[in-house]
Amino acid sequence: MGNDLKVNMNEYLPLRDVVFNTLRQAILKGELAPGERLMEIQLADRLGVSRTPIREAIRKLELEGLVLMIPRKGAEVAKISEKSLRDVLEVRRSLEELAIELACQRMLPDAVDELEQRQEEFKNAVLNGNPMEIAETDEAYHDVIYKGTCNDRLIQMINNLREQMYRYRLEYIKDKDKRQILLLEHDNILEAVKKRKVDEAKEAMREHIDNQEITVSRNIKEHE
Structure with a gap:
């Protein structure tokens, strides 16, 4: 996971949307690499937020096809098909x-x-x-x-x-x-x-x- 991953706060957006946009950009730019596991606790610590908006963001990213939920492993960045x-x-x-x-x-x-x-x-x-x-x-x-x-x-x-x-x-x-x-x-x-x-x-x-x-x-x- 890249060291430059950080939340860009926006006073007009709820925190969950800010976290979602941050993770989405990180995936699209390759800062979170295809196949990389998304650990809720680790991401929450890195972004300075609680686990709840991280969990919500991961669910939305799954709907967009950018994240896969793997049984017994959890979430990971979807590989490019x-x-x-x-x-x-x-x-x-x-x-x-x-x-x-x-x-x-x-x-x-x-x-x-x-x-x-x-x-x-x-x-x-x-x-x-x-x-x-x-x-x-x-x-x-x-x-x-x-x-x-x-x-x-x-x-x-x-x-x-x-x-x-x-x-x-x-x-x-x-x-x-x-x-x-x-x-x-x-x-x-x-x-x-x-x-x-x-x-x-x-x-x-x-x-x-x-x-x-x-x-x-x-x-x-x-x-x-």
């Missing part, structure tokens, strides 16, 4: 292709400059080698593309998938051998956007998502 990965990435692939098509057509020069800047930040994060920093700069890069679509409904739909995607994004980035390929994929997308070549941009984005699915699927099989 190939089906859940495929389900999320099938939707993401379609939304990302639409987003890059619209961004190619609608992005203003300032937004293209911002995409270039985000790519530089992503490159620096890859050089530093911190998975969380790589994931966050990767997300920031894609956010510029989404914003460039000028389509609020599409941005909303992508944001609804964001947290589920984060788990797979982090899993992909943990594979150090793939980070240079990720950089190249980002460069290809950026160059296509700069030239306003829609077909090239869509193909580059599709390859970007396909490679993520292939790599994470392989990692899942290796850990089974």
Whole structure:
């Protein structure tokens, strides 16, 4: 369990919801790893709360499929399954292709400059080698593309998938051998956007998502 796990208090939310959100984020970001046991007493001590909101949070996480209750063992973080990965990435692939098509057509020069800047930040994060920093700069890069679509409904739909995607994004980035390929994929997308070549941009984005699915699927099989 990561040492940086802590409750972010919110005066507008009941404690049970704050604890739920904290544990949910920890699972999605990989701070609580797939297969890791969730011990109520230990979590209560770490978060400085009683066991009751921990227990309630674990029940809700089970309903979301992020936690499994194992007979005679208790709760543990659900492992990433190939089906859940495929389900999320099938939707993401379609939304990302639409987003890059619209961004190619609608992005203003300032937004293209911002995409270039985000790519530089992503490159620096890859050089530093911190998975969380790589994931966050990767997300920031894609956010510029989404914003460039000028389509609020599409941005909303992508944001609804964001947290589920984060788990797979982090899993992909943990594979150090793939980070240079990720950089190249980002460069290809950026160059296509700069030239306003829609077909090239869509193909580059599709390859970007396909490679993520292939790599994470392989990692899942290796850990089974």
